[in-house]
Amino acid sequence: MELRQLAYAVAVADEGGFGRAADRLGIVQSAVSQQVMRLERELGVILFDRSTRRVRPTAAGERLLPEARAVLAAADRTRRVAAEIAAGAEGVLRLGAVHGPGDRLYDVLSALSDLAPQLRVRLTRAAPPERLAQVRSGTLDAAFVRGPAAVPGLELLPLxxxxxxxxxxxxxxxxxxxxxxxxxxxxxxxxxxxxxxxxxxxxxxxxxxxxxxxxxxxxxxxxxxxxxxxxxxxxxxxxxxxxxxxxxxxxxxxxxxxxxxxxxxTTSLAVRSGPPPPALRRLLEAVHRSSAPTKRSPATRTGR
Structure with a gap:
């Protein structure tokens, strides 16, 4: 079955007729009638009683139409979530984190939360070579790294x-x-x-x-x-x-x-080559928006 067939059937039920449903949908009545009949054949049940002037759902239609509405609502939610993900406002951002990240990374993540509250960040801590390998393989979307000026196969964005x-x-x-x-x-x-x-x-x-x-x-x-x-x-x-x-x-x-x-x-963000996806663009915006603390303890472990 197709989503448009479900949408046509719901419109017929809401409007009480094929003609009025066609007017609401902005298409010809014959297209509505054909698609609803195809849906009925596929489901093996009759959805509407066409014997009266006002079209009414059959018993089967009364049972199945709520399911059709639920499917259409789920499809709408899926589209909305996809649009939010495409805009970098929702989804999961998988980041490789440096050991002992300190205040600055927390500032960045806080700014990112303000910019995209629905965007979830999943941090993975591993040794630098493993973080970079996971970015290359696509297991991570990006990784914070300290020190290198270049990494084979990846692009470094200085932060x-x-x-x-x-x-x-x-x-x-x-x-x-x-x-x-x-x-x-x-x-x-x-x-x-x-x-x-x-x-x-x-x-x-x-x-x-x-x-x-x-x-x-x-x-x-x-x-x-x-x-x-x-x-x-x-x-x-x-x-x-x-x-x-x-x-x-x-x-x-x-x-x-x-x-x-x-x-x-220098702390950089290691990413795969090409335009950064929307979620990474949000992260880079958060880096620019976050303010670096002016007073911090001057130490961390070395060689990590």
Whole structure:
């Protein structure tokens, strides 16, 4: 059966005749009669008693017409929802999230909720390579990533940049400097997680040292967890680690945080090539509308 056949049958029932139904629908009466008869043949029942001047539903018609109205109402709802999805105002947006997203991502999601209250966001947290692979496969619509300037097979849309900070012993001479430059840390061992966990972040630091003609940073013990690493920096042989901003880091005794001059890490949205779908356009609008907090704790874990 076709939706128009159901619509014609409902119009006949509402108007009490084929002629009046045709006038309401703006078509000829014969078209209404033919489509209703085709529907009756397909269903195997007679829907209308045509023996009187005013056409009335049969017993079968009285039972089936409410179902026809429900089908038409469901079709209308489907069209409305499809239109909202096409406009980016409804549906599901599947996003890969960075570890320790901080205030800024929450600001973006709050702005997106204001722009499109019916748009549901489903966040997935995974290592950067897995997030990017899921965007390529279509499992995710997009993914937030920090650091890379290019990703094979995907387009990166820069969203915001955060300054980088050094965490070092408060009693170290370099802690008296603000900001710090790579030369100020040249002899202090650097604690980073293995490069495989976040190659762009490693490469950013290495490039800064090479640009300052310092070769590569002196390697210290590996970064483990944020709390453990900061505790070891405070208590063990002098070393340092590099951080970017998120919220919620408690102060650590004997640790100083100093900005690294000219060094920032960029957070981008990794998407498949081509015009972004409406839901992603809403997300990008939310990024522009959200305001970045001006005061946040200058730290997060590295290499994630």
């Amino acid at each position: 915001w940049s955060d300054p980088l900070y050094a965490a070092l012993p408060a009693g170290h001479p370099a802690a008296a400097l603000d900001p710090l430059r790579p030369a100020d840390l040249r002899d202090l061992p650097l604690r980073l997680a293995p490069r495989a966990r976040n190659p762009p972040f490693h490469d950013l630091i290495t490039a800064a040292w090479q640009a300052a003609d310092l070769g590569t940073p002196v390697t210290g013990p590996p970064f483990t967890t944020l709390r453990e690493t900061l505790t070891e920096i405070a208590d063990d042989a002098p070393s340092w680690t590099v951080l970017y901003r998120v919220s919620g880091l408690p102060p650590v005794p004997r640790i100083a945080y100093r900005p690294l001059a000219g060094l920032t890490v």
